Amino acid sequence: MPRKKPSILSIEEPKTKVDVTLKHSNLSSDKSEKVLYGSINYKKVTVRQILAEMEYNNSTNLSKELMFYVAEELSNRMMNKLRQGRAVELLDFGTIYPTLKGKIKAGDTASKIKEHLDIGFTPSKEAKAALKNLVVGNIKQVRPQHAIYSVIDIMDEEQQENTLKIGKIGRITGKALKLGGHESGLYAAKAEKKWAGQPPNKESWIRLEHVFTNLPSKLEFFVEGLNPGTYILIVQTSLSAGGKVLKESVIVTSDVVTVEE
Numbered sequence: 001m002p003r004k005k006p007s008i009l010s011i012e013e014p015k016t017k018v019d020v021t022l023k024h025s026n027l028s029s030d031k032s033e034k035v036l037y038g039s040i041n042y043k044k045v046t047v048r049q050i051l052a053e054m055e056y057n058n059s060t061n062l063s064k065e066l067m068f069y070v071a072e073e074l075s076n077r078m079m080n081k082l083r084q085g086r087a088v089e090l091l092d093f094g095t096i097y098p099t100l101k102g103k104i105k106a107g108d109t110a111s112k113i114k115e116h117l118d119i120g121f122t123p124s125k126e127a128k129a130a131l132k133n134l135v136v137g138n139i140k141q142v143r144p145q146h147a148i149y150s151v152i153d154i155m156d157e158e159q160q161e162n163t164l165k166i167g168k169i170g171r172i173t174g175k176a177l178k179l180g181g182h183e184s185g186l187y188a189a190k191a192e193k194k195w196a197g198q199p200p201n202k203e204s205w206i207r208l209e210h211v212f213t214n215l216p217s218k219l220e221f222f223v224e225g226l227n228p229g230t231y232i233l234i235v236q237t238s239l240s241a242g243g244k245v246l247k248e249s250v251i252v253t254s255d256v257v258t259v260e261e
Contacts, residue, residue: 098119145250165261
């Protein structure tokens with residue numbers, strides 16, 4: 001049986017490639033370190049540019065100045081509706097509306113609740129369908145901001161890496177390790193020699209209290225409060241690589257470290 005020839009209407013539009021950046025996340029809420037978070041590298045286009053393009057391609061009998069006036073007037077009226085607490089449909093793109101974000105405590109006053117006001121957006125089916133024309137082009141993977149490079153005993157130069165002795169001084173080297181912010185600390189947690197993955201529940205972490213060198217590139221501390229065995233060291237900090245306070249703390253883990261007497 002002869003195949004049916006595709007009609008002109010069934011021919012798909014050419015696909016558009018978009019470049020993607022993938023990043024690791026050390027946020028304490030993440031369950032798996034194998035998960036990457038991505039973003040699309042896009043170029044922003046303005047309404048004024050679209051109107052100029054329409055005029056250039058002779059797709060309208062109106063000047064771009066007149067079209068921009070109408071677009072600006074429409075924008076002002078839509079913004080005014082949003083100020084009135086209304087949800088506004090953005091033509092075929094979706095609906096923008098006022099909403100509340102974050103955790104609200106019982107008993108919060110009206111002024112306190114107002115601090116949670118935010119903008120919500122629900123994309124339309126048409127907007128979602130437009131994304132079907134996109135395909136992933138170049139993929140760039142960015143190294144994590146926070147990392148541990150090595151763990152050594154600085155009082156014994158002959159001691160191999162990832163081996164510490166009780167009562168001695170340990171050093172962790174890496175990047176963006178400085179402890180600070182609303183939640184931070186250096187911890188150890190029991191681990192098997194073949195451990196690979198996320199640290200155990202925080203209830204089992206052992207805090208290493210005496211950290212006397214606290215720099216982005218290294219932490220130095222007394223090895224105490226631990227029994228001989230194998231551990232992972234856990235750095236928790238609420239500082240970014242640039243020293244800014246983060247909303248959520250970051251957790252970085254070492255390789256398995258052997259603690260000896």
